[in-house]
Amino acid sequence: MQSMSIDNGQKSADGLVQRFDKSLEEFYALCNQLEPCLRLAYECLSQSFDSTKHSPTLVPTATKPDAVQAESLPYTQYLSMIKSQISCAKDIHNALLECSKKITGKAPPNQGGL
Template identity: 45%
Template sequence: MASQQQQQQQQQQQTMEVDPISKFKLLVPHLKESLVNLMRIAGQNLVHNAAIDNQLKSGDNPSQRVDKNLEEFYSTLDQIELNLRLAQECLTQHQESVRHAPLPVPIMSKPETSGDGQTMPYGQFLGLARSQVTCAKEIHDALVRCADDLGGKR
C-alpha cells in the first residue's frame, strides 16, 4: 500500500511539473512577491532621490537596484505568459482532437481507462489515422494542381 501511495504521489508531482496551469498557479505568488519587492525598492529610491534633490543627502547610490528587481518581475511575467499560451495551445489541440477523433484512444500506461467502453480500439484508431492521412494527401494534391493551373495561366 505504501509503495502504491508513493507511486501515485510521484505521478501527481510529474503531472504538476508538466501541467502549465499548475505552473501558472505556482508562479502567481512569486509574481506578487516580486511586485511587492519592486514597489518597495522603487519607493525607497524615490524617497532617496527626493532627499538628494532637497540637498538633505549626498549622491550615494542606494543599496538595492530597481533594474534587478524589475528584471525579475518581467522574467516571472514572461514565464506566466508562456505557460498560459501553452495551456491555450493544449486546449486547442484537445478540442481539435475531440472534433476529429471523437473517442479517446487508450493509453497503455493507464489501464484503468482502457476498459470503460468509451475508448477507441487501436485497430479502429489506425483506420481513422489512415483515412486522415489519405484526406490530407488528397488536399495537398488538389492544392498542388490548383497552384499549377494558376501558374500555367499567367
C-alpha cells in the first residue's frame, strides 16, 4: 500500500516537472519572439528622434499669413537649406568615391607635391 502512494507521488512530481519545463520552454520561445520586435521598435524610435533632430522645420502650406506656424521656415529659406544639404551630400559622395578608388588602386596617384 505504501509503495503505491510513493509511486503516485513520484508520478505527480514528474508531471509537475514536465509541465514546468514545458512552460519554461514556451516562455523562452515568447521572449525570443519579443526580442526582435523590441529591437525594431527601438530602431524606429531612434530613427524618429534623429529625423526630428536633423530635418528642417516645416514649410508653411497655409495661404493666409495668420495661419503660419511659428517654427516654420519661409519657402526661400527652405530651398536654400535643401540646396546646401544636397551640396553637402554630393561632397560626401565624391569624397567616398575618391577614397574607394584610392583603396582599390583605380585612381592615378597624386602628381602634387608629396
